[in-house]
Amino acid sequence: MPRPLVVGNGRLLINFDDRLHMRDLYYPYVGQLNHVGGHFSKLGIWASGRFSWLDEEGWKRTLGYSKESLVTDVYAQHEGLGLSLRIADGVHQRDPIYLKQIRVRNLTSEHREVRVFFNHDLSINETEVGDTAVFDPMLNAVYHYKRNVYIMVNGRTPEGGIDQYSVGIKRFNYAEGTWRDAEDGILSGNPIAQGSVDSTISFRLMLGPQEEKSLEYWLCIGDSYDAVKSLNQYVLESDPQRLLNRVGVYWQRWVNKEERDFADLSPEVVELYKTSLLLVRTQIDQNGAILAANDSDILQFNRDHYSYMWPRDGALIACAMAKAGYTATVAPFFHFCADALNDDGYLLHKYNPDGSVGSSWHPYIVDGEMQLPIQEDETALVLHALWEQYKSGKQLEDCQALYPTLVRPAARFLLQYIEPAYQLPRPSYDLWEERRGIFTFTSATVFAGLKAAARFAQLFGDDRRYKRYDEGAERIREAMLSHLYDPEIGRFLRGIYIRQDGHVEKDFTVESSLFSIFAFGVLPVDDPRVTSTMEAVKRSLRVDTEIGGFARYQGDYYFKKSHDTARVPGNPWIICTLWVADWEIAKAKSLDELQEPKSRLSWVVRHALQSGVLSEQLDPFTGAPVSVAPLTWSHATYVATVLRYLEKVKELQ
Template sequence: MPRPLVVGNGKLLINFDDKLHMRDLYFPYVGQLNHVGGHFSKLGLWVQGRFSWLDEDGWTRKLGYGQESLVTDVHAHHEHLGISLQIADGVHQRDPIYLKKVSVRNLASEVREVRLFFHHDFSLNETEVGDTAVFDPILRTIYHYKRNVYIMANGKTDTGGINQYSVGIKRFNYAEGTWRDAEDGLLSGNPIAQGSVDSTISFSLILQPQEEKALFYWMCIGESYEDVKGLNQYVLESDPEHLLSRVAVYWQRWVNKEERDFADLPAEVVNLYKTSLLLVRTQIDQDGAILAANDSDILQFNRDHYSYMWPRDGALIASAMAKAGYTGVIAPFFRFCADALNKEGYLLHKYNPDGSVGSSWHPYIVDGEIQLPIQEDETALVLYALWEQYKSGKQIEDCQALYPTLVRPAARFLLEYVHPELQLPNPSYDLWEERRGIFTFTSATVFAGLMAAARFAQLFGDERRYKRYTEGAERIRGAMEKHLYDHEIGRFLRGIYVRADGSVEKDFTVESSLFVLFALDVFSVDDPRVERTMDAVKKSLRVDTAIGGIARYQGDYYFKKSHDTVKVPGNPWIICTLWVADWEIAKAKSLDELQEPKNRLTWVVRHALQSGVLSEQLDPYTGAPVSVAPLTWSHATYVATVLRYLEKVNELR
């Protein structure tokens, strides 16, 4: 299930599903240690003897964000209960504090009491073993704790704080949890439980006919009781409504810090651009990891997740954010990569947010042959992104510090990890992590990485390395022309495979990632070979259904929804559709020729969730999100394409 509502600040990330359950709570790293783990923490109401959780039938829900903000704007209405709610959720821009405002309107013609119930289903440090939940009668709060994780919940109305509470056992023997205790409108008041525990608290509002009142609720997360006690006191002294208002203002200022002329782009395209910037920000940990996605429902498919830092995804996301003017946000990413770099100069498959090596399916040995379990593009693209960062922010001190620790070791590896006969990068895994060979995408990124290293060498007066890196890049480009371009079919190959006997097998699969041929300045956009390649991409990967879009490659099997490979070569991907838009932008010679890529931007808007969240893929027949949402790469690619469009408009004007 996608996560249409995401709030965070770089150290705390909270996700909600479309039924308004809190499904993920990550702390102290974005993407690492999920203290909810996909379970259901939820909100319910009791009105005059009738009870309903917000995930039940009878509620209509509209999910979104406030204008240019990371504070949600959610509307829920229940006709039979005669209740409407407006909910605003946000995470404090600095501290690990989650804030919630629930405005409750009584639609009946009589005075009524409304009780709101907040249920907490935590599994601290990703397991319910050894948790404790306790009511604190001094602070009048509920808190859960285990070792170095404390989560304290509190709230207030116009008449006071927590009205009722209950702590109990969940999902053990026959115990369902304290949420069942809430459904008669009364909580038992049990003050403590240990093991697999949950808790529920309630608040009371007395509402006149058509009257609206607000409830404020918050959670403070820390490493000790003193931490959360202090944060709770800060909320009480500062006033939660004031704090939530400040959160909204901060993100409005943040997303608008760069003045930009959006030319003729429709308002909905601009709105999604700003939403995408904000959502990308939520997926970046303060210590530098840029997470692919944090939708824990992917666990149900393979018991692993997307909450990793892939250097390739991170580099492309960092590049987009740098071009958008957010160099400060992504500067820690490059320090993260420098620390992670292997002593031989390459980056591994993926990393956890704390910098440790992530899970992998790339082996060190296949058929008795020892190999590096890497995707070389991940190393190369980090260098490319670092140069984009420098161009945008001109932070020469940061780049000088990274020159000996990241640029030179990585460039040395790229120069040395070359097939001696072909002069192309040695075999490694492709960007989709599915096959091992020598690929056009990988070769193009190695060219771009070496050119970035050469520019840094020139910047720092290192002429000897400048010459070496430049010559290495030119050798790669020449070898691409010789071995990765096929004269018979008139386009570039996806790649080649070198067999044990030295023979070479060509891979003719049409592949969307071939956009790097022009996007990374390996070849000119006007090069006929590039034009024929991209024409094949547009023709062969077009999804011929009412949904449309562009597939990854011919015969894509990942989350496959159709066996009609002629009409549906694969599910439409947001990033692949935008790569084609990038091509259309690059080759446009007039403003009229920008209509097609502008249509693709509006296509993305149409297929975003109601809140603006973008998924990885779409169902080719229904347009429903497939795989994780939000996918950080989708949002960053949308940002990058909008910026390319605007640059082209200015150029053509």
């Protein structure tokens, strides 16, 4: 399921799996539409009469990125074929162009012909119906098209351009696809096919003993034939290798634009910090949507995916990126949210990258009673994140423009959506989207959202609203201490449920999201009520296996791997483990006390994929990634925790 290699530019996103298949190609939005859809676009090699796809046994593959860059650095070697490949992939930093260089080395002492085959299993606009694939002899290129999406493939070696081609039918009437045509090293040359189609092209290299030569290959994506023809010409005139080098330089400059002292953090921790910044960037659409994840294999489990913008995830990711110095990168997110805001001032469950409302399982009616199908923390956290954005970038004009369109209507909703008898936010769904009630996490975010709105009102001289928002936040703080802190158990509850007969049911489940009490400023980190709550989190959610880490909450069932809840309360989550580290950092009073959270950063490094990609959660016994990877929230939380650690080191020094 994981996608260990991800390249993109905010318009075009391409994912590869660990067998070097292209599995996802999203355009014109990051996360929408997927023109590969999880199928296997493959790379194959023919040499000395023998053929092998790179997903077959016999290949040793090492996957990674070139230093501080969104250009991949992949090594593959096949002893039986006597060949090694050094592969670099990147997406142009501005245009929808994917570039690939393969340096092929002949490991034998013989002169040899080597043929490299590329198969393209595309489903344009996420359906195989009505596609066309055609060989264009004027450009010596192959392109696929349907309506307003054109994908052109081309390439060259020192021996010339495309040497062989074939287009044909796939997965229909017993036709497997043109990839089968490649396995004898010779393509049939069929020039066109329509319906459910694929294409395969090959390139020829003549290699002397121990000689290495390069192959350049590229995809151009656009809304018309003329658009992709123009991009193809741009690649040829600019030289594809030079373009790929420029892509690498651009991302190196981008990820190092902020000079930062990394104190005593190890090179591996710092490397993952920079990799995380880069990977987060690939998941942000140029129009503002911050996507949760774009690993289409999750479709196997629930016929839906993570290629949505959850306002909560987006807000917390925007906080991390703003603190890291990338305010311009996430600024469009807040305008996206302002446009998406309901007339009553709240955000819905999730959104598609184009701004339309995403799928949901939250109903408007339960047991005959009307309700808002929302997670209120999603609205509140956007206001909190906007204030963090302002603190980091001091973009006064941008925030002033958002004050009447986002801040004021959202704050008005937060003030009104209150349970009168408790002065807490009315019931909504929790941050995990699993239950409806009044939760500590949600209440803490509403407190933070109203405090942010109050600060904006004060900043803009709106004294009347400042007082209203600030007093509303303080009422929620007091209500949390009265109703969500339980003195009998000496810690905060996950939440409470108000039943139809008026009875209040307490939820004593220990949950990692209780870090929100100090993280969003409800109470200081050294308050005894915070300490007792977080100690319960560490004690109750620790995963007692060799893998370690912390679970989301007691009895977590999502992708459950063990029924031994005493040892494994749930799978270890990257995010939840880092939340524990955040508390340890915040309460530290000496450099020695920072050693434990520092070790948690190293724990994350150990459980990243070889390429640096972080998953959502881990198998508690093997450490294998579970659910989607990369998860944008995991990478952003890692960035935020590293920054908190560095701030604390500076403070203690």
